[in-house]
Amino acid sequence: MKTYDIIVIGGGMMGTSCAYYLTQEGLKVALIERGDIAGGTVSHTDGYIGASEKQPGVDSMQGAESMKLFDEMRKTFDYDFEYATNENDDPIGFVYFCDSEFEFEKAKEQVAKNQALGIEQYAVDPYILQQLEPNCAKDLTGGMWVPKDGAVCPFRVAFGFVEEAKKTGLLDVFTRTEVLDIKQDPNTKAVQGVVTDKGEFAAPKVVNAAGCWAPFIGAMVGMEVPIEPRFGQLTVSEKTGKITQNRLALEYGYYLTKFFQDGERPIDPLVKAYNVCLNITSDITGNTVVGGCRLFRGFSIKSEYRIISAVAQRGIRYYPMLKDFNCIRSFAGIRPFSLDHLPIVSDVEEVPGFYMACGHEGDGITLGPITGKLISQYATGKPLQFELAKELAWSRWQGRDIAAYKKKEEENSKALKAVEEAYLASLEK
Amino acid sequence: MLSKDLLVVGAGPAGLATAIQAAKNGVKDITVVDLNMKPGGQLFKQIHKFFGSHEHRAGIRGMDTGAAMLEEAQSLGVDIWLNSACVGFYDDKVACIEQGQPDGTKKIVFMKPKTIAICTGGQENVVRFTGWTTPGVMGAGAAQTMVNVNKVQPGKKIVMLGTGNVGLIVSYQLMQSGCDVVCLVEALPGINGYGVHASKISRAGVPIYTKHTIKEVKGNGPNGRVSEVTIVEIDPKFNHIPGTEKTFEADTVTLAAGLKPVSDLVKLQDIDLVFNGPFGGWVPVHNEKMQSTCKGIYVAGDTTGVEEANTALEEGNVAGVSIAEELGCITAAEADAKRKEIWERLDGLRMGPFGERRAAAKKEVMEQFPGVRA
Numbered sequence: 074m075k076t077y078d079i080i081v082i083g084g085g086m087m088g089t090s091c092a093y094y095l096t097q098e099g100l101k102v103a104l105i106e107r108g109d110i111a112g113g114t115v116s117h118t119d120g121y122i123g124a125s126e127k128q129p130g131v132d133s134m135q136g137a138e139s140m141k142l143f144d145e146m147r148k149t150f151d152y153d154f155e156y157a158t159n160e161n162d163d164p165i166g167f168v169y170f171c172d173s174e175f176e177f178e179k180a181k182e183q184v185a186k187n188q189a190l191g192i193e194q195y196a197v198d199p200y201i202l203q204q205l206e207p208n209c210a211k212d213l214t215g216g217m218w219v220p221k222d223g224a225v226c227p228f229r230v231a232f233g234f235v236e237e238a239k240k241t242g243l244l245d246v247f248t249r250t251e252v253l254d255i256k257q258d259p260n261t262k263a264v265q266g267v268v269t270d271k272g273e274f275a276a277p278k279v280v281n282a283a284g285c286w287a288p289f290i291g292a293m294v295g296m297e298v299p300i301e302p303r304f305g306q307l308t309v310s311e312k313t314g315k316i317t318q319n320r321l322a323l324e325y326g327y328y329l330t331k332f333f334q335d336g337e338r339p340i341d342p343l344v345k346a347y348n349v350c351l352n353i354t355s356d357i358t359g360n361t362v363v364g365g366c367r368l369f370r371g372f373s374i375k376s377e378y379r380i381i382s383a384v385a386q387r388g389i390r391y392y393p394m395l396k397d398f399n400c401i402r403s404f405a406g407i408r409p410f411s412l413d414h415l416p417i418v419s420d421v422e423e424v425p426g427f428y429m430a431c432g433h434e435g436d437g438i439t440l441g442p443i444t445g446k447l448i449s450q451y452a453t454g455k456p457l458q459f460e461l462a463k464e465l466a467w468s469r470w471q472g473r474d475i476a477a478y479k480k481k482e483e484e485n486s487k488a489l490k491a492v493e494e495a496y497l498a499s500l501e502k
Numbered sequence: 503m504l505s506k507d508l509l510v511v512g513a514g515p516a517g518l519a520t521a522i523q524a525a526k527n528g529v530k531d532i533t534v535v536d537l538n539m540k541p542g543g544q545l546f547k548q549i550h551k552f553f554g555s556h557e558h559r560a561g562i563r564g565m566d567t568g569a570a571m572l573e574e575a576q577s578l579g580v581d582i583w584l585n586s587a588c589v590g591f592y593d594d595k596v597a598c599i600e601q602g603q604p605d606g607t608k609k610i611v612f613m614k615p616k617t618i619a620i621c622t623g624g625q626e627n628v629v630r631f632t633g634w635t636t637p638g639v640m641g642a643g644a645a646q647t648m649v650n651v652n653k654v655q656p657g658k659k660i661v662m663l664g665t666g667n668v669g670l671i672v673s674y675q676l677m678q679s680g681c682d683v684v685c686l687v688e689a690l691p692g693i694n695g696y697g698v699h700a701s702k703i704s705r706a707g708v709p710i711y712t713k714h715t716i717k718e719v720k721g722n723g724p725n726g727r728v729s730e731v732t733i734v735e736i737d738p739k740f741n742h743i744p745g746t747e748k749t750f751e752a753d754t755v756t757l758a759a760g761l762k763p764v765s766d767l768v769k770l771q772d773i774d775l776v777f778n779g780p781f782g783g784w785v786p787v788h789n790e791k792m793q794s795t796c797k798g799i800y801v802a803g804d805t806t807g808v809e810e811a812n813t814a815l816e817e818g819n820v821a822g823v824s825i826a827e828e829l830g831c832i833t834a835a836e837a838d839a840k841r842k843e844i845w846e847r848l849d850g851l852r853m854g855p856f857g858e859r860r861a862a863a864k865k866e867v868m869e870q871f872p873g874v875r876a
Contacts, residue, residue, distance in 0.1 A: 375770075378592050378612065403590075 514543020523822025
């Protein structure tokens with residue numbers, strides 16, 4: 074039987090990052106993945122990284138900490154992961170559009186809170202907004218600018234982690250290998266290794282970095298993991314050249330709907346039915362990628378044509394010139410949505426040797442590095458990268474009524490479904 | 503949202519036969535879409551006469567068969583949309599079609615047909631070598647379309663990679679059009695296609711290099727076009743043997759390295775696929791009715807495994823009959839009788855040294871059919 078210091082389950086952003094930072098601590102690591110490296114959510118997403126898409130507090134702090142690690146990685150990695158920078162080698166930022174006084178007020182509140190935490194972001198008036206994004210609509214209320222947010226190529230980051238970790242000689246990667254069970258000491262519940270379809274692996278430590286599929290791994294050690302897949306879909310245009318000047322432009326409603334805080338947006342029933350909010354970027358390839366939505370569709374990653382129409386409509390609202398371009402492709406993916414909107418990153422007291430690195434919803438690419446770093450610190454007993462990281466621990470779910478969270482989530486999901494059904498019924502008439 | 507009884511994707515022999523056979527058996531509202539300007543698929547490139555027996559159109563040119571089928575489909579009231587691509591295939595079997603308009607623009611149309619036949623054919627495999635993206639490197643099929651359909655020469659001096667029937671026939675047709683075929687290159691120890699085709703090439707004095715492959719293509723011609731081609735001998739493990747290089751002046755390289763089934767649309771639905779080597783790649787699992795594992799979706803022709811035009815056409819006939827049965831236009835007993843007759847012809851097409859291999863592959867694919875899901 075193969076023996077390791079630690080086994081990481083899942084070859085996505087979290088798993089590869091954990092593998093990298095754990096090997097940097099001198100641990101012998103087995104990375105076990107059911108499919109291929111970067112084959113799940115990592116290859117069904119865009120690659121925006123930043124602190125601004127997060128709620129002020131531990132959420133935005135972990136984003137800011139992770140951005141620092143990205144900055145380190147782009148200097149030390151031999152593997153290029155297409156970190157987007159301008160001529161001065163600075164990241165190219167994010168711009169948010171506010172389409173109502175309500176949204177602009179919310180944005181100003183967020184800016185004030187994050188500035189207090191030392192995170193650089195600004196509320197901007199319509200005039201400055203036009204300087205930042207000359208192609209955007211001319212009738213917007215205001216906006217928010219985050220100069221340090223940027224983008225990477227997501228699967229290249231995952232490959233980069235693996236390649237850099239392999240240099241230490243401490244990493245073995247097992248793809249096409251499915252974990253079937255986790256072996257535990259019958260008395261102490263401490264983990265002893267994993268059983269896979271390709272044989273058994275022994276290790277005193279196991280990391281659950283299985284993203285949307287983390288609940289299945291958690292169940293193997295008797296944990297109920299409160300993570301559900303949350304569906305998103307993107308469309309890709311033909312070559313457009315540079316429509317957006319910043320790395321990413323979003324409507325502020327994107328942030329608000331993520332946390333179910335949106336007010337009544339002045340939107341079409343179609344856009345409402347599919348919970349669509351604009352995020353748009355002109356990619357380095359010269360194509361423009363437009364999204365996105367947040368829906369519950371189980372584990373399905375099938376594109377839906379009505380969402381393409383809704384996304385196009387939302388894109389044209391903010392960038393009227395988009396109406397002259399064709400869509401060439403659309404793809405969908407699922408985000409591992411944690412029911413309290415925070416990832417779970419820590420050890421697990423009741424299962425000694427078991428670690429959680431999952432539930433990052435739409436922030437997995439941004440939070441990859443900091444999560445791997447934190448897990449390496451938990452696994453070696455070192456002090457955590459930043460104090461507030463304790464709030465990400467699994468222990469916060471101890472004593473919480475997961476069923477109540479699930480019920481609330483189901484209600485949210487039902488409410489979204491009802492809007493969609495009402496819309497579809499209106500089409501029949 | 504348009505509703506139709508039958509949508510056929512692809513107006514090649516399989517697609518046209520599906521539409522004709524369905525219409526003959528009582529299916530009313532049929533639309534065939536094809537992304538090309540002309541229907542008929544590969545048939546219109548095939549200026550040569552077919553081999554075989556009388557009922558398989560022996561002695562008739564492929565292009566004439568295509569024209570006859572097109573006329574028949576139109577006389578049966580089949581609606582044929584050209585310059586129109588099926589660009590999406592969603593849940594509930596909603597097809598998204600980019601419909602070509604008379605003024606050359608395109609319009610997006612959504613359609614929810616009762617039944618769908620996917621007859622998207624095959625596509626050429628590419629071979630990678632240094633300089634494989636140089637302008638002037640193209641599929642043999644592309645060269646064939648240029649010379650036989652559009653009546654333009656793809657180049658003056660041509661190196662053909664591959665000596666299957668496509669490589670041999672297209673080489674000969676290029677020569678007939680006045681191109682200088684410099685040589686044919688084949689990785690295997692022997693010529694891959696029929697001897698009768700190969701001897702036409704040899705008689706014209708064109709060398710065929712077996713156990714060779716292309717090492718490099720240089721693009722120093724006008725606008726970066728191919729200027730010279732270097733070939734090299736290979737050992738039984740396909741490794742280059744240094745020192746055996748030969749360089750030819752040429753402006754075009756055509757690749758005839760086999761075809762693979764086009765299964766993009768199939769993959770957008772919950773249809774089971776299986777990998778089949780002799781058929782060229784991933785193919786949808788189907789039964790003797792040409793039903794896929796997804797209810798209401800039928801497959802026929804090279805999409806289900808790369809073969810040839812007559813086989814594709816007969817598979818289309820089977821699909822057309824089965825669709826008429828599903829839609830209640832004919833009884834199960836009537837359909838069975840019609841299918842039995844067509845299958846006898848199909849079995850006849852899959853005989854002989856080349857055919858037996860295809861017959862075995864077909865059997866293997868059909869044996870894995872798990873049943874139809876709703």
